[in-house]
Amino acid sequence: MKKTLEKLKPIIFEVFDHLHQNPEISWKEVNTTNYIAEFLKSYGCEVKTFPDHTGVVGELGNGLFKVGVRADMDSLWQEVNGTFQANHSCGHDAHMTMVLGTLLLLKEMQVELPGQLKLMFQPAEEVGNGALKMIEKQVIDDLDFLYGVHLRPIHELSMGTASPGIIHGAAETVSAKIIGFDAHGARPDLGINAIEVVSAIVEQLKGIRLNPFDSFSVKMTQVNAGGENKNVIPGSAQFHLDLRAQKNETMTELVRKVEHILLHVASLFRVKIEFDHQEKVYAAVVHPEAQRIMAKAIAESIGEGNVMPPVVTPGAEDFHFYTKERPHLKAAMLGLGCDLAPGLHHPNMSFNREALLDGIEILTRTVLATFEQKLTSFYQ
Template sequence: MVNQHQDDLIQTYEALHALAEPSGKEEKTAHYLQSRLKDAGYKVNTFARHYGFYVDYPGETEEVIALRADMDALVQEVDGEVRPNHSCGHDGHSTMVLHTALKLMESGEKPYHTVRFIFQPAEETAAGALQMMESGALANVKFLGGIHLRPEQEVPDGKAAPVILHGAIITLKLTIKGVPAHAARPELAKNPIEAAGRLMASLKAVHVDTGYSLKPTELHAGEAANLIPETARMTFDIRSVSNDGLQRLIDQTKEIIQQVEQETGTAIGSEWVEFSPAAVQNDQAVGLAEKAVVKACSKDALAPPCVSPGAEDFHFYTFHNSGLSATMIGLGCGLTPGLHHPAMNFNKKALITGRDILYEMLRQADQVDWKEGTP
């Protein structure tokens, strides 16, 4: 029976991996997961505006402890073809949360809290968590757990971190409008390319005390060698280890944009997009995750907190719900060469370990009196 369950779990992963649908278009992925849950006896709660959904396993109280999985794939070039590709592990995350739900239903256990399994769309575009909250999927949730495959250099295979400390990120898109002119008459122009250069140089002065980065990632301007263009377009990737740090970076950047506008006589339009907040460590939730790793695996399997330079829209759940106890487990799985690499690969047996950790974390969370916030 154990081997059958393991085989089924791996087959689930392979089926989801083959579906690979982009953000906002997870129709077949959602249908597959919903079918498995319905067959097991769950009632599925769906929404009209997106493909996210959730199921509940009833407890003695309407207070909810929950797990969240993401369903979407990246769109990237793979062997010369641009297509959806599961290189961030969302197929694995959905597999582990699905099989945690199936294991709970099969067990027939009677938890004190209602247990919710949330399957969200559009993590890659930082839209899915917000959509699920707007749809009411977080109603009555007191504890929220998640899991994410981690690269080998962050969490070794066979180990699991009780929390992933992602940073905050935002993308700044700029449109610099100048005055065009023939290159032979530069005195008649207000050169947006020169304004872009001054902006890049000035932004090097931006600084906060905690870890951060502010870097240009795109610059487009000009179509002819002898013409000063009217428009330049730039993109900056801005990151900080904390939400407060990111806000300070934003404030300083806005001041510099205004200064460059005045100095160059150009008009700089700005668009702040793709914000994703930083993780805020919740010691209670991390403690539950630590116990779950030790009980499901061993003390040796417990890794220290995973500090990641990446971002995750999971943290919108706590950003907009300050009282929510939440953590995302970092699962070591021998993942190489890295997340978002088109050839990303990992040890599929780690999915079984991840399922067992999630199941145990729910059992630990069920023992907490969430009205008081103490065991």
């Protein structure tokens, strides 16, 4: 398999370079969708696109037993060297390349699958709702296993190592408005200062206490209050809260406490605070069977000593909507060591591109082993 990968290496790196140099932000991955769709068709896949949103699915083979491999497509919009632009600083260009590389490798090896492989390219992971759209379109309803992949920072995994599971945490954004009226700077008694209300909320959030063995955080990430006039006390404001928790149960309790604080502060200051929950993402649930299959594939690809335990991270991933909404799915996400630095979402993130070959081999062996296990179970 490694010799075949070396043969395919120029094509693999060409694919990566194209995707890296042509990033597109969430829900606007139009050219990326077209590029991948044409690539899938050229290698014999049945291709499905969607009339109302980006994203593409390639189907290879036939059969009742179905395995899916998912890659996210979107880039971030961030400031890079003083200019705001679309930028692949989360590794989605690498994820797409590895899933396409899995197709290349299977085709080059002339593998006849005893079932169907779905290659899923999902939009809008960065805004947390792309997976929900794919679920709505029933893309995963007939899958038995689902695998994903994500590059890991160097402080988690080094080059030449990999993990058969990423334990992402839950995440949620609370968007809120303080609704009041402005007052003259000389007459603060005639109004409520929305900035003071915001300050009170921040202080109350610091006092949240939950089980110390369950990691969590809540912090205010955006505030907007006041206009151009410096002598006007703003009565209204908008703000956003970022909530994180390692477990779904912890997130439920954190949300309850945050809502209590917002209602309490509104009552204390006698103002109206409207809020809603956005960009909700669930914590990971890794299926032990999928994890075991992937661990074996890692060992066969890069050596048993390079199989690392599941990576625990407070970061979030909408991949876990799939198992939350479709509990029948047996899923695991590959954590790939690649000497990624300085970190995910850093505008100048870089990694060792040779790791793409490791990832492709691991994913390919995982897919083949999953089908093989199904056949073994069938004939026993």
